[in-house]
Amino acid sequence: MAERLDRPKSDQRRFSLRRNKGSDRFGAISEGIARFLGTPRFLLYLTIFCIVWLVWNTWAPGELRFDSATRGFTALTLMLSLQASYAAPLILLAQNRQDDRDKVAAEQDRQRAERSLADTEYLAREVAALRHAVSDTATRDFVRSELRSLLEDLRSMDGDEEDDSLRKADRAKK
Numbered sequence: 001m002a003e004r005l006d007r008p009k010s011d012q013r014r015f016s017l018r019r020n021k022g023s024d025r026f027g028a029i030s031e032g033i034a035r036f037l038g039t040p041r042f043l044l045y046l047t048i049f050c051i052v053w054l055v056w057n058t059w060a061p062g063e064l065r066f067d068s069a070t071r072g073f074t075a076l077t078l079m080l081s082l083q084a085s086y087a088a089p090l091i092l093l094a095q096n097r098q099d100d101r102d103k104v105a106a107e108q109d110r111q112r113a114e115r116s117l118a119d120t121e122y123l124a125r126e127v128a129a130l131r132h133a134v135s136d137t138a139t140r141d142f143v144r145s146e147l148r149s150l151l152e153d154l155r156s157m158d159g160d161e162e163d164d165s166l167r168k169a170d171r172a173k174k
Contacts, residue, residue: 027097034094037087046083050076 036042053076057067067075138146 027093030090031094031097034087034090037091050080 053067054073057065057073057076058069067073
């Protein structure tokens with residue numbers, strides 16, 4: 001196969017016996033098969049297959065039969081045993097892959113929970129700081145009450161000065 005110079009090397013497809021590190025094609029295919037084996041559709045297909053096999057090898061003309069009922073349908077038994085011997089490891093492989101995905105998901109959930117906890121603690125500290133800052137700021141009512149008390153103090157001081165000046169005037173008259 002001639003190397004194409006009009007495409008980057010990454011776009012060129014080559015047949016390789018090496019397994020790509022990033023792909024797990026066999027695992028994905030076997031997991032798909034294992035998922036199919038656990039469906040009602042598969043059980044229906046397998047039941048129909050067995051019924052057709054049994055009916056054919058029981059009532060078909062003798063020269064067209066390929067599995068003898070007198071031997072207990074040995075070929076059917078071997079076929080079902082072969083299917084079971086492949087199904088079990090495929091199901092185990094699918095379970096292992098699902099366990100790995102569950103572990104990754106649990107780790108991601110744990111990390112997400114840690115980030116959420118850190119964010120919540122940060123926000124709680126910020127709210128506490130804002131409450132503290134708000135409690136230290138003067139409100140409109142507080143400023144008004146302070147101004148009233150200052151005004152009363154000034155009036156009382158003016159009143160005291162007037163009383164003092166009246167007393168002095170009374171003494172001077174006497």
